[in-house]
Amino acid sequence: MNIMTEFTNILTGAILPAFYLLYQLPLLLASGLLARRFRPHNWFEFFAVAGFLYVLFMTAVPAILGSAGLLTAGSAFVAAWVAGAAVLAVERERPRLKLPPLRLSLPELALLALLCGFLGYQWRAYGYLSAIGTDAMIYHLYYPAVWIATGTVERLTQPGFVTSSYPCYGELIYAWQMVSAGTDFFAKNYQFFFLLLGVFAAISGALAVGFRRMSAIGAGLFVAFTGVVFRNATVANTDIVTGTFLLIGLVFLVTGARRNRPGWFLLAGAGFGMAAGTKYLGLMLAPPALLAAGAAVWFLRPACRRNLLWCISAAAVTASPCFIANWIVAGNPFFPARIGIGEWVLFPNYLDLHAPAIGWSRRAWAFFVNADSNSLHLPNALLLLVFLAAALTGWIGTKRFGRRPFRVKAATVLGAIIVVLLAIQLRVYPSMTQPRQIIPLAMLAAVCGAVPLERLRRFRFFRSGRGMAAVIAALLYLASYRQLHYPTHGLAMLLHYAIGGAILFGFFRSRSRILRIGIAAGTAVFLLLDAGYRFGASQAIASSIRSQFVSPANEEVRQLLDQSATRLGLRIAYCGAYYYNFIGSEGGNTLLSIPVTASGKPDPWDYHSFEEMRIPGSYETWLERLRTAGADFLLVDLRTFPAPEPRIELDWANAHPEEFIRRFDADGLTLFELRRRP
Incomplete structure (x- = not known):
């Protein structure tokens, strides 16, 4: 590739981030203006608050538009600018926020430059990859893609999964990132944004309770450098998103308790609510975290008791839409969970998943701490345990706990909350989940550093x-x-570290306002052009990357379907896990869930087990449903299909060549085309 071709790719690709910024700027402006209302004491607090408000906008806009059937690029653009204009009209008379200048020492600048190099290098490198990760393929990116294609936020039934009842705030955030870019380029690695937001929240919280700035910066960096945490920032999951919301809830609550300001309690409640509305793990962790932290505030800061009601109310209001919708549709707000004692069941609709919790045993250590890249490795786990022990023992050496500095009380309470949450997670959360579910607690423990x-x-x-x-x-x-x-x-990371250090040094050490503006503008332009170049390059190598990280068979089937696609897309009856991989290059394909049972009930809340959804099956009824749904193809992936008796559809199709034409069969992946009836 010659220089002119490279230059053309940069300019062409830069159009994407330029349009993307037009969607983000009004929401960023609105978030910055609203952040002034909370009177942050430093720039770390300001960016933590503004970043969280921006996330609330990202969640609310697609939720409102999708509920009205208007989730399109045009409607999203208009909604963003209307929201920005409304906030500007209300906030423009508010006095300018005057924060003390951030005078960082050379060692502090060096540490922040280390953060820039560490996260910046990974974000840029993984930007070349196509979207990866099983959960991203099943629903984190697939749901937003379908919502954007239909314009409506809706439940999507998938055989072998219960994802249609999961909390969906993470998917709404991904939907905003995808509708504003017209692609998943920014969405696929967007957990890096939440990791950075978690760093700002950790630093601001440590400063708010009285830690020195170097210790606070160290705590923030521990969040970003914890192996299992940053490893998952490269995948479009919601573990870091949930951990950041939980961290924000605790940080803003302790900040509110220190200053007794209602606004901080409202923000804290919204943080806990967002954690519960993003992932069932968040629903399990957020309420006890809020209750435990609230109890500490109740006894240690009696003047804040009234504000605690605002915090709890904000958490309930923020989280409730997901679970009210479940209650209405599935008859159980927490479906598929069975809520009851013994034989008594509170909600009749549930699924028996046969997935007991790990429990309080030695197995828990081996499950979460091992050599797998999605787990804590031994040195990292021991380091977090040291941090936790230091937080829990900070009060030792004094006769009365109340005489200790506020930071010691806050750290001890945080340590106790982590222990309680870990005990609950080990006792309650299903063992079928992956070790990366420890991420939210690992992020909290890192702050104890x-x-x-x-x-x-x-x-x-x-x-x-x-x-x-x-x-x-x-x-x-x-x-x-x-x-x-x-x-x-290391070498590439050092280069990013040097560039980040030069930018930070020039910005924070320069006394010239014009020079600082020039550095900020130049950095923004560079990031814009760089993102454009990486987008163009990633598109060129997307097929080979998918072959390497998913499978050559998957990519071959994807290309076969693209070649067969019509202007209206294809209708594919799919049995597998890689839904997002087969929606088509333009997202025009429709993936169908066709029940095989004689009852024909498509939704998981109509059954009490996955086995009931599959057995007994009826070929004639299933075939008629395929025809009624207008299916063009049947695609069965035995490697990833988690349903009981996964060969039912495959065996039926193989036994009836008069109805099904085999187009591809390799590596456990079989594609059939349905014969057209006269």
């Missing part, structure tokens, strides 16, 4: 910024080296 860093200042060597920065850097390496092979990526 501020406690030992603060204690190190008792020693003269660590009172200097350089000594403390060296310790933090060493601990960051210990936390991250198993999930990121530094000998392979």
Whole structure:
């Protein structure tokens, strides 16, 4: 590829992020203006609040549009600018926010540059990859793609899965990212945004309770460098999203308790509510976290008791839409969970998943701590345990807990909450889930790292910024080296570190306002052009990347379907897990869920087990449903189809060549075309 071709790709690709920014700018402006209402004390607080408000906009806009059947690119653009204009009209008379200048020392700048290099390199590198991850294929990206194609936020039944009843705030966020870009380029790695937001929240929370800035920055970086956490930022899941919301809820609650301001309690409640509305794990963790933190505020800060009601109300209002909808449609707000004691059941509709919790046993350690890239590795786990122990023992050495500084009380309460949440997760959450479900608690435990860093200042060597920065850097390496092979990526990461350091040094050390504006503008233009180039390059290698990370057979079937597609797309009866991979290059294909049972009930809440959904089956009834649904193809993926008796559809199709023409059969993936009836 010559220089002119590269230059053309950059300019052509830059059109995408330019249009994407036109959708984001009004919401970013609105978030920044509204953040002033909360009177943040420093820039870390400001960005944490503004970032969270931006997330609320990203969730609300597609939810409202999708409920009205208007989730299109044009409607989203208009809605974003209407929302931005409305906030501007209300907030334009508010006095300008005057925050103290952020005067960072050289060691602090070096640590923040380390963060820029670490996250920036990974975000840029993974931007070349196509969307990956099983859960992203099943629903995190597939649901938004279908919603955008139909204009409506709706439940999508999938054989072998109960995803249609899951909380959906994460998918709404991905829907906004996809409708505003017209592609999944930004959505597929958008957990990096939430990881960065979690860093700002951790730093702002540590500063709010009284930790020194170096300790606070260290705590924020521990969140980003924890191996199992940043490893999952490269996939369009919702584990980091949930962890960030939970962290925001606790941080804003303790900030509100310190200052006794109702606005912070409302934000905290919204954070807990968003955690519950994003993932069932969040629903399990957020209420006890809120109750435990609220109890601490009730007893330690009596003046804030009235504001706690605002926090609880905000959490309930924020989370409730997902579960009210479940109650109306499925007859159980928490479907598929069985809620009851013994034989007594509160809600009659549930699924018996045969997935007991891990429990309080040695198996839990082996499950979460091992050499797998989606788990905590041993040094990282021990480091987090040290942080947690330091937080829990901070009060030792004083006769009365109430005499300790506020930061010690806050850290002890956080440590106790983590222990309680871990006990609940081990006892309740199904073992069928993956070890990455520890991510929210790992993020909370990482924040406890501020406690030992603060204690190190008792020693003269660590009172200097350089000594403390060296310790933090060493601990960051210990936390991250198993999930990121530094000998392979180290040189490129150092380059990003140097660029990030130069930008930060020039911006924060320059006394010229014009120069700072120039640095910010130049950085923005570079990121715009760079994103455009990476988008163009990723499109060119997308097919080979999918072949490598999914399978060559999947990619071959995808291309066969693209060649067969009509202007209106194809209707495909699909039995597998990679839904998103087969919606077509323009998202025009419709993937159908065709029941095989004689009853024909398509929804999981009509049954009490997956077996009831499959057995006994009726070929004649199933075939008639295929014809009625207008199916063009039947696609069966035995490698990923989780339903009981996964060969039912395949065996029926093989036994009836008069109805089904086999077009592809390899690597457990079989594609049939339905013969057209005269």
